[in-house]
């Protein structure tokens with residue numbers, strides 16, 4: 040078990056604590072003890088689960104001096120070293136917080152295309168990002184780097200501590216660990232993965248489809264030359280789309296085969312299971328040996344009905360699950376955390392506008408719905424049946440149309456997201472790409488997780504919001520609008536050139552001005 044002490048913080052100024060209307064929310068029980076009788080708050084937020092989502096959220100909250108405790112049930116990192124894909128939007132988030140260089144040291148850059156249903160089309164030219172590639176990186180490395188970052192920023196992380204129960208009331212949440220220890224915080228966030236205890240205890244529905252198709256995936260060495268594998272794979276890929284052997288360097292291959300016939304779901308798959316499946320499909324097991332890791336996954340697709348009940352929120356796999364096709368789950372979770380972090384911090388620091396915290400669900404639930412849908416579509420396109428195969432051929436042709444290819448890649452990489460901030464120019468609600476500004480590059484100015492006004496007119500001011508929003512005069516001619524207000528997550532919250540209009544939008548996103 041490792042842990043780190045949090046430094047003493049000034050008391051929080053939580054809006055909900057002042058309003059104290061939370062007992063009327065469904066799923067919220069009032070504790071028998073009154074506020075005066077309960078233990079004092081040592082933490083503002085307890086996060087259940089230190090996977091990528093929980094660790095990212097902890098780091099985001101610490102940027103705003105929120106007192107955070109992360110409880111992780113496992114004592115050790117996962118033994119299997121699954122290489123996952125970080126897509127463009129996640130790379131952008133990492134760049135916005137100064138984390139990308141650390142990740143790049145451990146990952147391998149690959150072209151961004153060829154991801155939708157594994158249709159081998161290159162990405163369209165001129166993708167609108169300074170980070171237009173994919174980073175393949177072992178998931179445990181991402182988890183370690185994000186956890187290290189959260190701890191550096193002052194989060195406390197306790198391993199070997201499983202959240203077993205909780206009860207919320209008007210002022211906070213009492214969290215009970217598996218060993219009976221009780222802890223109290225103002226908010227609890229369930230980042231505890233697909234089988235989320237927090238979601239289940241909360242009674243939030245998780246509708247969707249159960250798993251219908253099972254797949255084996257692993258990384259292992261092969262005993263035959265690369266050319267032989269390449270020839271066999273291209274011969275077989277057409278009818279059996281859930282089959283591939285993809286080189287990862289140093290003789291290691293990523294192997295994917297259908298799990299049909301591998302019966303015992305409770306047991307992890309064995310090398311013999313992989314060999315049998317390979318022989319059934321390819322007539323050879325390619326001499327696979329020395330597995331790095333082996334796993335089995337299904338295509339269950341589910342989405343939590345709500346992301347928030349009172350003082351308890353859900354993020355990452357705890358809120359949504361879908362098949363790994365397209366490599367989107369971790370990206371989606373990290374992006375949930377990025378959306379939630381500054382809003383929850385604002386709530387705790389006491390400057391959040393009334394409805395800010397609820398925009399988390401309003402913005403992220405539809406994004407997850409869209410990801411679930413695109414994975415459903417991709418799974419259909421992997422079916423060997425004649426109908427789906429015909430659709431696949433048609434889509435393969437359609438992807439030669441630049442707009443189609445672009446739309447699909449913007450889905451997978453999450454660069455096409457436009458939150459609904461009301462009527463306005465197309466850029467409103469979208470993320471702004473990293474652009475060169477006179478002061479360096481834009482994302483370099485977002486490391487502290489604050490808002491930012493880019494003002495080409497040099498007439499406007501962030502006035503009483505300067506404790507939450509930075510000001511950048513005359514940023515760059517590359518910006519083709521007079522002024523842009525960015526939220527801490529890099530999404531465009533306002534475009535215009537009038538002070539009163541700006542003030543209205545500063546109030547909308549950043550609450551009342553100081554003083």
Ligand SMILES: Cc1cc2nc3c(=O)[nH]c(=O)nc-3n(C[C@H](O)[C@H](O)[C@H](O)COP(=O)(O)OP(=O)(O)OC[C@H]3O[C@@H](n4cnc5c(N)ncnc54)[C@H](O)[C@@H]3O)c2cc1C
Pocket residue numbers: 087088089090091092093110111112113121122123124125178200201202203230231232233235236237256334336354355356357363365366367368369370371372
């Ligand atoms: C084969 C495969 C390949 C994949 N490839 C990709 C890819 O290329 N790209 C991509 O983006 N995604 C990919 N994914 C999905 C990705 O792995 C998940 O979406 C991601 O791990 C979700 O992160 P999370 O932090 O939300 O949840 P998790 O990673 O599940 O973390 C949850 C954490 O909570 C802890 N926990 C659970 N219960 C409790 C409790 N009661 N108390 C305290 N702690 C608890 C767990 O121990 C765990 O550490 C893949 C998935 C699979 C199966």
